[in-house]
Amino acid sequence: xxxxxxxxxxxxxxxxxxxxxxxxxxxxxxxxxxxxxxxxxxxxxxxxxxxxxxxxxxxxxxxxxxxxxxxxxxxxxxxxxxxxxxxxxxxxxxxxxxxxxxxxxxxxxxxxxxxxxxxxxxxxxxxxxxxxxxxxxxxxxxxxxxxxxxxxxxxxxxxxxxxxxxxxxxxxxxxxxxxxxxxxxxxxxxxxxxxxxxxxxxxxxxxxxxxxxxxxxxxxxxxxxxxxxxxxxxxxxxxxxxxxxxxxxxxxxxxxxxxxxxxxxxxxxxxxxxxxxxxxxxxxxxxxxxxxxxxxxxxxxxxxxxxxxxxxxxxxxxxxxxxxxxxxxxxxxxxxxxxxxxxxxxxxxxxxxxxxxxxxxxxxxxxxxxxxxxxxxxxxxxxxxxxxxxxxxxxxxxxxxxxxxxxxxxxxxxxxxxxxxxxxxxxxxxxxxxxxxxxxxxxxxxxxxxxxxxxxxxxxxxxxxxxxxxxxxxxxxxxxxxxxxxxxxxxxxxxxxxxxxxxxxxxxxxxxxxxxxxxxxxxxx
RNA sequence: GGCCCCAUCGUCUAGUUAGGUCUAGGACACUGGAUUUUCAUUCCAGUAACGGGGGUUCAAAUCCCCCUGGGGUCACCA
Numbered sequence: 001x002x003x004x005x006x007x008x009x010x011x012x013x014x015x016x017x018x019x020x021x022x023x024x025x026x027x028x029x030x031x032x033x034x035x036x037x038x039x040x041x042x043x044x045x046x047x048x049x050x051x052x053x054x055x056x057x058x059x060x061x062x063x064x065x066x067x068x069x070x071x072x073x074x075x076x077x078x079x080x081x082x083x084x085x086x087x088x089x090x091x092x093x094x095x096x097x098x099x100x101x102x103x104x105x106x107x108x109x110x111x112x113x114x115x116x117x118x119x120x121x122x123x124x125x126x127x128x129x130x131x132x133x134x135x136x137x138x139x140x141x142x143x144x145x146x147x148x149x150x151x152x153x154x155x156x157x158x159x160x161x162x163x164x165x166x167x168x169x170x171x172x173x174x175x176x177x178x179x180x181x182x183x184x185x186x187x188x189x190x191x192x193x194x195x196x197x198x199x200x201x202x203x204x205x206x207x208x209x210x211x212x213x214x215x216x217x218x219x220x221x222x223x224x225x226x227x228x229x230x231x232x233x234x235x236x237x238x239x240x241x242x243x244x245x246x247x248x249x250x251x252x253x254x255x256x257x258x259x260x261x262x263x264x265x266x267x268x269x270x271x272x273x274x275x276x277x278x279x280x281x282x283x284x285x286x287x288x289x290x291x292x293x294x295x296x297x298x299x300x301x302x303x304x305x306x307x308x309x310x311x312x313x314x315x316x317x318x319x320x321x322x323x324x325x326x327x328x329x330x331x332x333x334x335x336x337x338x339x340x341x342x343x344x345x346x347x348x349x350x351x352x353x354x355x356x357x358x359x360x361x362x363x364x365x366x367x368x369x370x371x372x373x374x375x376x377x378x379x380x381x382x383x384x385x386x387x388x389x390x391x392x393x394x395x396x397x398x399x400x401x402x403x404x405x406x407x408x409x410x411x412x413x414x415x416x417x418x419x420x421x422x423x424x425x426x427x428x429x430x431x432x433x434x435x436x437x438x439x440x441x442x443x444x445x446x447x448x449x450x451x452x453x454x455x456x457x458x459x460x461x462x463x464x465x466x467x468x469x470x471x472x473x474x475x476x477x478x479x480x481x482x483x484x485x486x487x488x489x490x491x492x493x494x495x496x497x498x499x500x501x502x503x504x505x506x507x508x509x510x511x512x513x514x515x516x517x518x519x520x521x522x523x524x525x
Numbered sequence: 526g527g528c529c530c531c532a533u534c535g536u537c538u539a540g541u542u543a544g545g546u547c548u549a550g551g552a553c554a555c556u557g558g559a560u561u562u563u564c565a566u567u568c569c570a571g572u573a574a575c576g577g578g579g580g581u582u583c584a585a586a587u588c589c590c591c592c593u594g595g596g597g598u599c600a601c602c603a
């Protein structure tokens with residue numbers, strides 16, 4: 001039997017990071033077993049703006065390198081893959097259920113149903129459907145239809161049944177059919193509801209494994225019954241824990257984004273993301289991009305490998321020690337029985353550590369390509385940089401070394417891409433390191449002479465020259481380095497100092513020093 | 526509230542199915558130290574957990590029961 005898994009997103013305009021994890025596990029299970037992974041679009045409220053709504057979802061899959069064997073754009077033998085286009089399948093299934101008495105038209109008014117529900121709640125009894133319409137003869141039903149009486153189609157839940165499944169992650173789970181309400185499976189106009197459409201589609205698509213988040217566990221007994229009534233082979237179910245918000249156990253949700261912004265666990269991520277997004281000209285506070293969405297990580301400059309690694313380790317482990325895993329490694333090792341049962345909070349810190357690892361695994365060329373793209377988009381270098389500019393980027397990437405965790409980090413090294421007149425000093429640090437210390441400006445002047453006179457402007461000779469000066473004056477390096485760094489880069493921290501000087505070159509360094517000295521003097525007076 | 530699920534360091538987890546090898550392992554985060562005359566990296570060290578109570582057993586993180594706590598879901602949404 002070929003394993004067939006599916007992910008069935010509704011087109012919402014963005015890809016949720018938790019949904020992505022569910023999709024990943026489905027993909028993994030299919031690939032691990034040499035089966036098929038299917039993308040079905042659950043667009044029941046007919047497709048308006050489908051490009052806008054579906055595009056970001058497919059983009060997320062493409063970015064992470066998760067391919068689908070059947071679905072939008074690629075087709076397949078069991079199509080169509082948009083639920084809205086599968087109506088004839090749903091109609092036929094509905095008719096068969098109605099014909100054999102497994103479902104019935106319920107003419108009870110919604111208000112009556114609601115009142116019964118509330119009554120039951122008040123009396124602390126179990127609410128089950130009244131089934132007042134079940135006893136109606138075919139003629140009576142037809143008469144009501146002819147009289148335009150409103151109705152819905154409900155599935156007639158068999159009484160006295162224990163419905164049990166062997167969930168691949170949870171084990172044996174059981175429900176009592178006597179406690180179940182007859183679910184509405186279609187509206188009066190015949191349009192199917194989720195539980196019904198899903199079962200019809202899963203059956204027709206020959207899905208063998210339904211791997212989904214645990215919030216769907218409570219839908220399972222209805223779906224099992226529907227599969228039975230339709231004569232489908234029952235798929236294997238695996239309910240994986242949902243992805244929780246950092247620090248908590250609640251489902252990660254787009255609506256709570258403002259709360260996350262204040263959460264300490266999210267602090268570092270937001271700081272990084274806000275900075276990068278702002279430099280790219282995207283307003284990070286309007287929440288059009290947030291850490292709940294896959295696209296956020298791409299925009300900030302994460303690697304697919306980093307995100308994938310973090311997602312795979314959220315609720316799954318290979319063994320007691322392996323942390324850094326490629327998609328291929330995970331794919332080969334993936335089993336459902338190693339999926340954890342409890343909800344797992346997304347840990348931005350850990351995500352960042354996976355990311356940093358995969359960034360360090362990248363070749364120099366790959367880093368340069370990624371950084372150049374971000375620099376272009378931030379307007380720091382031309383859109384199509386020439387070879388000379390790319391060499392420059394490569395040199396900065398080398399200077400950045402492991403300070404580069406995400407591609408967006410390169411944007412905070414803007415001092416290497418602007419000239420002295422555009423250079424902005426960190427105001428607070430400038431006060432502290434250059435303006436305040438009494439001797440700073442004089443020392444800077446001395447250093448200027450050294451830089452002007454040194455024979456070859458290389459990191460090594462620069463280091464020796466400055467060092468000689470420091471020793472000759474019986475100073476400490478720390479008395480001069482911070483002021484020098486700030487004058488040259490405008491920042492209090494950054495890449496190694498002397499290589500930075502060498503990279504910028506003598507003229508640029510002197511110009512920056514002059515600017516700093518001038519600025520400090522004017523502020524002192 | 527009904528139904529269902531879950532419960533090991535702050536976090537992600539190993540260990541639970543086949544009880545002993547667990548004075549509970551790893552990773553992230555955090556703290557301290559070394560290296561780096563910034564920052565980051567790297568290295569070393571440290572803090573830190575079986576929710577509680579009953580059983581069963583020679584032996585329980587592991588099996589059973591109860592409690593507590595957390596969560597999901599209760600639509601003519603998906």
